[in-house]
Amino acid sequence: AEEAKAYMEKIHAIATTIGVTDGDMEKGHLRCDANVSLRPVGQEEFGTRTETKNLNSFRFVQQAVVYEIGRQREEILDGKQIVQETRLWDTGRKVTFSMRSKEEADEYRYFPDPDLPLVHLAPELIETFRKNLPELPDAKRQRFMEEHGLSEYDAEVLSADRRMSEYFEKVLTYGAAPKLACNWIIGDLTRVMNESGKSLKEIDLSPEHLAALTKIIDSGEISSKIAKTVFEEMLASARTPEEIIEEKGLKQVSDSGELGRIVDELLAANPEQVEQYRAGKTKVIGFFVGQMMKQTQGKGNPAVINSLLKEKLDG
Structure with missing residues (x-):
């Protein structure tokens, strides 16, 4: 289940990075049909497969696979036969339930369509496509670790989201320290997005303003606690951190x-x-x-x- 979730996250990261989809799971830009079959240790042939359709979140993929493995295991241990069928995931009860039986259905077979001509992709054309690809998530993660000293976890979180990684790099162009900028983006900024249901594009916080806040924190002018107050005010008013600190008298006392x-x-x-x-x-x-x-x-x-x-x- 964990591997299925990670696999979907990787596909999502690659697809959004190369621009073939916006990757909004709630809008159905990417969905998963999870196939699960079990077989006893030592048995060569695969067990009967069920298919859980139209999973629209990584979490649901993981939960549905975990549930279906457990359900099939109990059926097998009770001496029952697994029915080949299509199932759906109930997000409220967190269970799969039968949608339709495929017990009599043969495995899918694919045949050439006479109305569709063959498309030959020359190696040179494939290489051209490869060269024109943007930097892919794995390469970006490695670069973030090597160039900016980020941990593997931080680099993974940033590189998995094209808009977030682009925003991070824009913040750095204004002189922000990489680690501090990363902390604010994957911490407080992500929290605000989750709580508000807004995307990064919809939140009014310019890379320049966030960079300015990180530099003020770095200088010791304000504490991390005060910085959170300033950050919330920046989101509400779109003003610079300098303006907010001056107006509210928030400058840290270091004398x-x-x-x-x-x-x-x-x-x-x-x-x-x-x-x-x-x-x-x-x-x-x-x-x-x-x-x-x-x-x-x-x-x-x-x-x-x-x-x-x-x-x-x-x-």
Whole structure:
């Protein structure tokens, strides 16, 4: 079942990459008829086959195959005969059910159509087609790993979706760090698409604006937590991250003098926790970090805060 799902995902990735389909499964651009037959270990001939028709999602392919394997196994163990038939997948009950019997049907046979002439594809023509193909998903995945240092998983997710991989590369042209850009695309941006039911093309977030956000995060100007707030506002208003940060006063506080003053006040107000830390209960530093973030309304630079706390608590 896992192999069937992976196979369908690979076909989908290749077909959408070369532009022969948009690959919208809900619109029926790609469907799967899953054939399943079982045979006991050691038996040479194949078992009776069932066909589950018109599966329109990778998840349904996997679920239907898992169910059908289990159903046929139980039938065989109970001494029953598997009926050769066409079945359908019930997405609500997560079971297959019989659509029509093919018990008397012969295996499909194909015959030449006299009205259709033979088409001869010369090796030179095939090579021309091959050279004109766009970069295929496997090659793109490998390049993303080698050129941009992405993990195999991240590179696989990006390369499997033509629009997403193109968007990723456009973000990089504006100077974004590859790993950070990838995290935002396959993380928060994908979450928004799933929740809204919108495609990447329908979401109003330019590659330039996302790149700008990643560079601001990289510079330490805002925290990752604040960045999520900025990101949501970018989606809602189509404004630049710089405009949003300026308007809402979200810039991260990194001034060690200002943060040091707040740390001193915090330690003075919590002598019991200070003693606990100095007695070896170092995890209490999490309490102080939390209080600092509360005092700075989430704008304090966590790295600077941690450094100041350790310096003053250990001093």
